[in-house]
Amino acid sequence: MTRVRVNGDGQAMVRKVEHPGVDTDVLLEWYRSMVFVRHFEEQAERSFRRGKVGGYLHLYIGQEAVAVGVLGAIRDDDIIFASYRDHAYVLLRGTDPGAVMAELYGKATGVCKGKGGSMHLFDVQRGFYGGYGVVGGHLPLAAGAAYTLRYDHGGDRVCVCFLGDGAMNTGAFHEALNLAGLWGHDGLCPLVLVVENNQYGMGTSVPRSSAVPALASRFDAYDIPNEVCDGMDPEVVYDVVRRGVDEVRRTGRPWAVETLTYRYAAHGAADLLQPYRAKTEVQEWRQRDPIAQTEQRLRHAGALDDAKVEAIAAEAERRVQEAVTFAEASPEPAPGELYTDVYGDERQRER
Amino acid sequence: MPELTYRDALKSTLVQEMDRDPRVLLMGEDIGVYGGTFLVTEGLLARYGPKRVIDTPISEAGFIGCGIGMAMLGLRPVIEVMTWNFSLVAADQIIQNAAKIRYFSGGQAGVPMVIRGPNGAGVQLSAQHSQALESLYGYFPGLFVAAPATPADARGLLRTAIRGSDPVIFLENASLYGLRGEVPDEEYTVPFGQAAVARHGRDVTLVTHGRTLHMTLAAAAQLAAGGVESDVIDLRTLRPLDMATVVESVRRTHRAVVIEDQGGLYGVAGEVMAGIYERAFDDLDAPVVRVSGEDVPMPYARTLEVLAQPNEAKIMEAVRRTVA
Ligand SMILES: Cc1ncc(C[n+]2csc(CCOP(=O)(O)OP(=O)(O)O)c2C)c(N)n1
Numbered sequence A: 001m002t003r004v005r006v007n008g009d010g011q012a013m014v015r016k017v018e019h020p021g022v023d024t025d026v027l028l029e030w031y032r033s034m035v036f037v038r039h040f041e042e043q044a045e046r047s048f049r050r051g052k053v054g055g056y057l058h059l060y061i062g063q064e065a066v067a068v069g070v071l072g073a074i075r076d077d078d079i080i081f082a083s084y085r086d087h088a089y090v091l092l093r094g095t096d097p098g099a100v101m102a103e104l105y106g107k108a109t110g111v112c113k114g115k116g117g118s119m120h121l122f123d124v125q126r127g128f129y130g131g132y133g134v135v136g137g138h139l140p141l142a143a144g145a146a147y148t149l150r151y152d153h154g155g156d157r158v159c160v161c162f163l164g165d166g167a168m169n170t171g172a173f174h175e176a177l178n179l180a181g182l183w184g185h186d187g188l189c190p191l192v193l194v195v196e197n198n199q200y201g202m203g204t205s206v207p208r209s210s211a212v213p214a215l216a217s218r219f220d221a222y223d224i225p226n227e228v229c230d231g232m233d234p235e236v237v238y239d240v241v242r243r244g245v246d247e248v249r250r251t252g253r254p255w256a257v258e259t260l261t262y263r264y265a266a267h268g269a270a271d272l273l274q275p276y277r278a279k280t281e282v283q284e285w286r287q288r289d290p291i292a293q294t295e296q297r298l299r300h301a302g303a304l305d306d307a308k309v310e311a312i313a314a315e316a317e318r319r320v321q322e323a324v325t326f327a328e329a330s331p332e333p334a335p336g337e338l339y340t341d342v343y344g345d346e347r348q349r350e351r
Numbered sequence B: 001m002p003e004l005t006y007r008d009a010l011k012s013t014l015v016q017e018m019d020r021d022p023r024v025l026l027m028g029e030d031i032g033v034y035g036g037t038f039l040v041t042e043g044l045l046a047r048y049g050p051k052r053v054i055d056t057p058i059s060e061a062g063f064i065g066c067g068i069g070m071a072m073l074g075l076r077p078v079i080e081v082m083t084w085n086f087s088l089v090a091a092d093q094i095i096q097n098a099a100k101i102r103y104f105s106g107g108q109a110g111v112p113m114v115i116r117g118p119n120g121a122g123v124q125l126s127a128q129h130s131q132a133l134e135s136l137y138g139y140f141p142g143l144f145v146a147a148p149a150t151p152a153d154a155r156g157l158l159r160t161a162i163r164g165s166d167p168v169i170f171l172e173n174a175s176l177y178g179l180r181g182e183v184p185d186e187e188y189t190v191p192f193g194q195a196a197v198a199r200h201g202r203d204v205t206l207v208t209h210g211r212t213l214h215m216t217l218a219a220a221a222q223l224a225a226g227g228v229e230s231d232v233i234d235l236r237t238l239r240p241l242d243m244a245t246v247v248e249s250v251r252r253t254h255r256a257v258v259i260e261d262q263g264g265l266y267g268v269a270g271e272v273m274a275g276i277y278e279r280a281f282d283d284l285d286a287p288v289v290r291v292s293g294e295d296v297p298m299p300y301a302r303t304l305e306v307l308a309q310p311n312e313a314k315i316m317e318a319v320r321r322t323v324a
């Protein structure tokens, strides 16, 4: 299994130990998912460049192993909160890619009727409680949601909260985690915190933004058990998170994992020059590309060959193009939609 | 009808709503063991236990944000802020999350949550503890803003707030907690967006809300002795704002004075005046006048604090100018 230690300088040292041994069928499914997410994101960027997608666009390219591993380790009735870099989670939860693309296009058929956009995807029916644009601002929501899961029915659902390395320096992070730690003492906060340490918050690296770059250690301050793991390998993420989630389900206490990952993509689609990192650094991380790694493993196991790799890519591209066609053909939101969804009871609006 | 203090009207309503609906829970600093800074929640921890009466650390952004998450998942948190001043450290949660989640989720999620506590000045708490924030929160679509001035409205508006489906900014006032008034026995609600006419008169319309209602009524009584009859309108909620009742009154009196605690710039009074000018300009016989707090941070010294706030004399003076 691949586990990661962090040395005194906060530099991650990845150590291969053994493979956890996920079924080949499962791994193949994850491979398909990662390929699909990447194709979706690449298309989203093309659509942005063509002026079809507006605003900010934060892509997930490079980080696919985290979403795939985490979502593979939880149940359909668990719930999820996330930041604005949120396309992968809804796609993996099974939301119709056409409705996701249509949301990016600002169309009436989008998951949020075109009112949220890329940063505010929602699919409450599938337990996805949003995409939030203020860094760290969603952490308290996730802690409160976790409390609710144990408030009346005492079930064993968990709430997963994805956050970036940068979010760990916000006040909301610390206030929410102290509350989560406290409530966890009473078994009332089944919160799974997944830090996606992609090494940067926009252009500011972790060592330049965090006095202690070994980020996971911060959870100790709030009595939240935590681990660090390789975030480029879906099997490792899955294995670590599955065990963490089991524990959270059993105890109602929060648990955190810092996944070490990387976005090859620009921070947002407008981040063109990237003066904060060397091209060679991106190349180095690409050596451990989650899709390529998984592909190799599957080829080795005899589950993939050139033809199958091509077929999977073609199928992903077909689904993405279908989503684009749907988004393009979809109508703009009706002008009357401007005033709906402000209040639950619309009669309560201005009299 | 029984007489209750404003505080007891709030507390008994919390009890009734918590008994009625197990999803209602309370959260805030020192609301449990300590009993609440203004004793509104005294005894409720013993009655409902720590799962429903949650004492929090001093983390306004944290626990108000948690309340939002709870509300999205179907609970109905009623959160106490020790005073509204401290809500400013949670402004991001209130404004960026609570007010907007329904909209940017395309109606998929809502935030049925109440945040309540004392707002404004009056007891020598100086600059950082005396802010009146109705125009700040009144600015944001997605929020409701209620400001009950009487025990009866405290109950009726709180009930509407708790039973509604959206976030409510519920503004109380330290000087009102001891106020006594008749509170109907039956299970009534006061709908949002419906002002109350607290006194009827034909000569001038006085529009106000919250604490300043009482000085406005006192001024109106004195003016009546001098032959000037005032229509006194208590807005009760600032979002929605019941301009229809105000305009209807102004059409009869042709004169208006608007009274508020907070400073006059960018405030509620300015908004009400704009509404009158937009909808009843031709009915006016005199310019609308406002009586606001002075445009300064709140001073500590009692003499200065009194100068900084509206009072009966200032209101009477403004009315005399208007009817002259
Ligand atoms: C409170 C706040 N400040 C600044 C920003 C602008 N901003 C958007 S993303 C971002 C970086 C966040 O980094 P991280 O949490 O590591 O997430 P990542 O983008 O790497 O996924 C910044 C500074 C913001 N959205 N919110």
Ligand SMILES: [Mg+2]
Pocket: A164, A165, A166, A196, A197, A198, A199, A200, A201, A202
């Ligand atoms: Mg980051």
